[in-house]
Amino acid sequence: MGIKERREREKQATRQLILDAARELFVNEGYEAVTMRRVAEKIEYSPTAIYVHFKDKAALIRELCAHDFLRFAETLNKVARVQDPMERLRKLGRAYLAFAQEHPTTYKLLFMQRHPAEFEDEDRRAIQQGNPEQDAYAFVCKMVQEARDAGCFKPEYQDVDLVSQTLWGGLHGLVSLHLVMDKDKWLTLRPLGKSVDLMLDLLLGGFARPPGGGTTRAR
Numbered sequence: 001m002g003i004k005e006r007r008e009r010e011k012q013a014t015r016q017l018i019l020d021a022a023r024e025l026f027v028n029e030g031y032e033a034v035t036m037r038r039v040a041e042k043i044e045y046s047p048t049a050i051y052v053h054f055k056d057k058a059a060l061i062r063e064l065c066a067h068d069f070l071r072f073a074e075t076l077n078k079v080a081r082v083q084d085p086m087e088r089l090r091k092l093g094r095a096y097l098a099f100a101q102e103h104p105t106t107y108k109l110l111f112m113q114r115h116p117a118e119f120e121d122e123d124r125r126a127i128q129q130g131n132p133e134q135d136a137y138a139f140v141c142k143m144v145q146e147a148r149d150a151g152c153f154k155p156e157y158q159d160v161d162l163v164s165q166t167l168w169g170g171l172h173g174l175v176s177l178h179l180v181m182d183k184d185k186w187l188t189l190r191p192l193g194k195s196v197d198l199m200l201d202l203l204l205g206g207f208a209r210p211p212g213g214g215t216t217r218a219r
Contacts, residue, residue, distance in 0.1 A: 015053050017043045019064050026064070027108045031116055034061065065115060068106045073136040075099045080139075085147035086204060092143055093171055093200045097193065100175040112176055140164045157207045170199045 021042040025034045036057060040047040054060040079095050082088040100107040132139040144164045147153060157163055178192045189195075 011053075014045075014049075018050060018053055018060065019067060022060055022064050023068070023105055023109050026061075027105050027113060031061070031113075036060070061116070064109070068110055069136065070134055071103075071106070072099055072110060073134050073139060076136050076139050077133060079143075085143070085150045085152050086208060088143055089147055089167070089204060090200050092140065093167070093196060096171045097175065097196045100179070101192070104179055107175065108179060111172060112179070137164070137168070140168060152209060153207050154209050163207060167203060170203055171196065174199060 018039055021039045022034050025038055025042065034057060036050045036054075037047050039060070040050045050060075054063065075098070076092060076095050079088055079091040082091050129135050130138050132142045141160050141164045144167070145160045148158060148160060148163070153163070174192060174195050178189055181187055182189060
């Protein structure tokens, strides 16, 4: 590895340290707690070193959100190769669960923290809203639409957004329940994987056209 390549790798590693520290502060203490000085203290760098990578707090938060939304979308997109539309939706639910379990702090930042209003438009531009390869919600809608168009759903379940938001809401509810309540002694939660599988059985089974019930095409 040449000097230039090594320096670039070190630069990217430092940026990742900064993003990880900012994410943890954001999730644990809120947006106001994310200052360049606090981030620097957390990774034992000088504040000046942080400004080498990000010109200000706004730039840091924008990149953090864009980075994490893209990573989430990439995880979901891995199920796109599954051929059967309903099995693809089931795999999608399991991929969602796996991401939340592997990256709980990232999940909390994306879906359990209110993002400052001034960053919402920037977030949309950064992830190319509507592009299924970068926008996780667009990808979910695409998978639901493909299942609907293949005649997998009952006639009353033709609204792609309604089905997508119901699936997402069920997954998010179970995941956030475990992330928030898992340490509470008064509640013994069943394993999250089993709960997600049961919810997917119930929801997808409810949406699905019965075997031999004829093909239902989207209206």
